Amino acid sequence: MSSIRVTDNLGTTVNTASEHTATQSCSTRCSDTEHSTLTRAQLRRLLRQRRRQLSSAEQRHASQQLCRQLRCLPEMLSARHVALYLPNDGEIDPVPLLSWLSQRNARAYLPVLRPLADNALWFVRYDARTPMIRNRFGIAEPATRFGAHRARRRPAWALDVILLPLVGFDDQGQRIGMGGGFYDRTLAFTHPQRDAGGPRPKLIGLAHEVQHVDSLPVASWDVPLDAIVSDTQVIRPQRRKS
Ligand SMILES: Nc1nc2c(c(=O)[nH]1)N(C=O)[C@@H](CNc1ccc(C(=O)N[C@@H](CCC(=O)O)C(=O)O)cc1)CN2
Numbered sequence: 001m002s003s004i005r006v007t008d009n010l011g012t013t014v015n016t017a018s019e020h021t022a023t024q025s026c027s028t029r030c031s032d033t034e035h036s037t038l039t040r041a042q043l044r045r046l047l048r049q050r051r052r053q054l055s056s057a058e059q060r061h062a063s064q065q066l067c068r069q070l071r072c073l074p075e076m077l078s079a080r081h082v083a084l085y086l087p088n089d090g091e092i093d094p095v096p097l098l099s100w101l102s103q104r105n106a107r108a109y110l111p112v113l114r115p116l117a118d119n120a121l122w123f124v125r126y127d128a129r130t131p132m133i134r135n136r137f138g139i140a141e142p143a144t145r146f147g148a149h150r151a152r153r154r155p156a157w158a159l160d161v162i163l164l165p166l167v168g169f170d171d172q173g174q175r176i177g178m179g180g181g182f183y184d185r186t187l188a189f190t191h192p193q194r195d196a197g198g199p200r201p202k203l204i205g206l207a208h209e210v211q212h213v214d215s216l217p218v219a220s221w222d223v224p225l226d227a228i229v230s231d232t233q234v235i236r237p238q239r240r241k242s
């Protein structure tokens, strides 16, 4: 079984022993050597815990740094239709972009859990007048009845940029999300094995730098990202071959 060594910027070392397990030990910054086996679910829990532990001041600063970098990306500068998200569970906050998008006459969209329980997303137009509800995970989203009108949403292929919330990411552009597969299902048409060359949005993952690990296991359904932006850097992964 191959083992991938994963070191993150907190000094935690994770060796992924297979697609589903990872071995974690503390290196330089930890005094003791602790070994444990991490499943994908455990890694998700660890990284979610880290982002939740950031203080409000750290969150605010990270959000400012994130948005400063996003405002310089060519994809963002040319975008007319941009999907983002309202932060939850310590996610890095892209909301300050809303006023910038509006000044540029670009439209904003939010993910909405599709009502027919197929675990995929709609992207529904969002502004100050949009009626909101809480979805089954407690995240605010445009009301389902509002999004049910086709004119108020946009198919994923017709968006210019989708900003995706990440739970973890690596230098190769791999990501893990909340574990529902919502983005992977919705964006499966962009997968290198399915992509027929039609229009597709640029996929930009957003996360705090504390969610950065050296290497994540790849699942066959994972859609590759065009870029990842954290509070400190922009990563442009090499496009995966189909
Ligand atoms: N801000 C934000 N909005 C988003 C997402 C996201 O990741 N972030 N999503 C991205 O997909 C969708 C919602 N997906 C989610 C998937 C799982 C959980 C979650 O908290 N899962 C719990 C289990 C909850 C339960 O089963 O009742 C957990 O893992 O602890 C939350 C959102 C749509 N909107």
Ligand SMILES: Nc1ncnc2c1ncn2[C@@H]1O[C@H](COP(=O)(O)OP(=O)(O)OP(=O)(O)O)[C@@H](O)[C@H]1O
Pocket (backbone or CB within 6 Å): 175, 176, 177, 178, 179, 180, 181, 182, 183, 184, 185, 188, 219, 221, 222
């Ligand atoms: N294109 C797809 N078609 C069907 N099932 C899928 C697809 N993509 C992902 N899934 C399923 O979704 C589940 C969760 O996938 P995964 O752990 O990769 O979620 P995630 O990437 O963390 O979540 P998200 O995509 O919402 O950010 C997996 O069990 C997988 O079988």
